[in-house]
Amino acid sequence: MTVTNICFKLPALLLVGILMFFVPVPGESDAGAQTVSGARQATGGAQTLADILARQKGLKVNNDFRRNAIGNPDQAASIRAPLGTLGGVSNAEVWRALRFGEADVTVSTRLPAARATIQSTGMTWLKFRRGPLITYGGGLLVAVIVLLAAVLAIHGRFRLARPPSGVRILRFSAMERFSHWLLAGSFVILGLTGLMQLMGRAFIIPLIGKDAFAPIALAGKWAHNNLAWAFILGLILTFVLWVAKNIPERGDIIWLANAGGLFSKGEHPPSKKFNAGQKLVFWSVILLGSAISLLGLSLLFPFDLPIFSHLFHWLNGLGLSHLFGAGALPERMPLQQEMQLTQAAHAILAIILTALILGHIYIGSVGMEGALDAMVSGTVDEEWAKEHHSLWLESVRDEEQKTPASENIAAKGAAERG
Amino acid sequence: MKTMLMSFIAAIVIALVANYVLDHMGFSTQDVATAPDVRVMDK
Numbered sequence: 001m002t003v004t005n006i007c008f009k010l011p012a013l014l015l016v017g018i019l020m021f022f023v024p025v026p027g028e029s030d031a032g033a034q035t036v037s038g039a040r041q042a043t044g045g046a047q048t049l050a051d052i053l054a055r056q057k058g059l060k061v062n063n064d065f066r067r068n069a070i071g072n073p074d075q076a077a078s079i080r081a082p083l084g085t086l087g088g089v090s091n092a093e094v095w096r097a098l099r100f101g102e103a104d105v106t107v108s109t110r111l112p113a114a115r116a117t118i119q120s121t122g123m124t125w126l127k128f129r130r131g132p133l134i135t136y137g138g139g140l141l142v143a144v145i146v147l148l149a150a151v152l153a154i155h156g157r158f159r160l161a162r163p164p165s166g167v168r169i170l171r172f173s174a175m176e177r178f179s180h181w182l183l184a185g186s187f188v189i190l191g192l193t194g195l196m197q198l199m200g201r202a203f204i205i206p207l208i209g210k211d212a213f214a215p216i217a218l219a220g221k222w223a224h225n226n227l228a229w230a231f232i233l234g235l236i237l238t239f240v241l242w243v244a245k246n247i248p249e250r251g252d253i254i255w256l257a258n259a260g261g262l263f264s265k266g267e268h269p270p271s272k273k274f275n276a277g278q279k280l281v282f283w284s285v286i287l288l289g290s291a292i293s294l295l296g297l298s299l300l301f302p303f304d305l306p307i308f309s310h311l312f313h314w315l316n317g318l319g320l321s322h323l324f325g326a327g328a329l330p331e332r333m334p335l336q337q338e339m340q341l342t343q344a345a346h347a348i349l350a351i352i353l354t355a356l357i358l359g360h361i362y363i364g365s366v367g368m369e370g371a372l373d374a375m376v377s378g379t380v381d382e383e384w385a386k387e388h389h390s391l392w393l394e395s396v397r398d399e400e401q402k403t404p405a406s407e408n409i410a411a412k413g414a415a416e417r418g
Numbered sequence: 419m420k421t422m423l424m425s426f427i428a429a430i431v432i433a434l435v436a437n438y439v440l441d442h443m444g445f446s447t448q449d450v451a452t453a454p455d456v457r458v459m460d461k
Contacts, residue, residue: 178421178424181421181425185425226433226440227433230432377419
């Protein structure tokens with residue numbers, strides 16, 4: 001399996017559960033299905049009152065009988081025969097073909113998506129974007145901020161059990177810090193501008209008006225589209241630099257079982273350079289960040305990089321959707337629907353990642369004494385290292401003993417310079 | 419601190435270069451904004 005495959009398929013699995021409810025899946029409510037089928041035969045294949053009522057109740061109606069009723073000129077009655085139609089296709093059949101994207105139309109615009117002249121799932125997407133996405137997505141972020149504020153208010157800052165020794169140890173090299181801040185800085189701007197694009201209409205326009213919001217939205221969109229490349233580069237660099245140190249191991253289970261020493265003052269389970277909590281953040285960032293980047297690229301080059309038809313084809317091949325009782329996922333869909341699914345998935349995953357990163361920002365800044373120093377100056381106090389990453393400190397000490405004294409002095413000098 | 423500032427400057431430089439390159443490839447942000455179907459859906 002190539003790296004590209006892994007990058008594509010792991011995030012793809014993550015999307016399955018999230019999107020199951022959003023994808024219009026062909027299916028028919030069992031109740032009355034046979035009766036409806038019989039009634040359709042009586043109407044010559046047209047939809048019945050039961051179909052319309054079911055749709056109004058929000059039930060899923062199998063549209064195959066309409067999708068397939070688009071006329072067949074080869075078997076149509078001659079134009080001279082009774083009920084014969086011009087071209088062998090009636091008006092209703094032409095409109096059905098347009099509605100289900102089956103019509104062989106010629107359009108004057110250059111975009112391939114212009115071939116879809118009717119795209120009814122657009123309303124599903126619009127309602128989802130205005131409703132649950134903003135309500136639950138925004139709600140999640142607000143809940144996380146409130147929770148972190150409550151933790152700070154109740155527990156206070158995690159302080160060192162013993163006073164700092166004054167001895168500084170290089171924890172992150174300049175390259176590691178550069179990669180981290182490239183990723184972090186671009187992510188913060190991408191998060192803020194993304195939320196503004198998603199929620200600006202609902203929350204900012206009522207405050208400042210459309211005229212003031214328009215240039216802000218345009219600038220935000222420019223920043224979002226172009227800073228995405230810095231985020232992707234930061235993601236790749238971070239992965240390459242830290243993947244070896246983030247491989248899960250037995251010690252992580254002990255760390256997690258003790259909740260990282262959260263409830264035992266001054267005592268933390270021993271950990272190497274990264275503890276289990278940091279590894280969880282690392283892999284969340286890599287997996288979610290890769291999926292968000294892939295989806296973002298599809299949005300950046302609209303209609304040129306469709307993802308979901310390929311993804312659903314692959315999932316149908318695995319039979320996963322059948323396991324959930326959802327039937328086959330649609331492999332053929334208008335390009336607009338591709339973009340709508342892509343935007344929904346991009347936003348959902350980005351909100352989940354933002355919620356996780358809020359926790360990371362908290363613990364890396366106001367939540368824990370000395371944590372921010374590690375990533376700003378690159379150095380930490382020896383006491384801090386002993387308390388939080390004792391195994392890493394031991395390995396640093398071992399390395400120092402093996403390395404000639406002159407190199408140690410150079411490393412300390414680099415640490416002091418930051 | 420210096421490394422942090424350098425990374426922020428690098429992000430801005432990357433964004434400017436990306437915008438320049440994409441514009442010259444014919445993928446301007448304006449193209450995306452005015453994709454007719456997307457605009458209609460977002461109305």
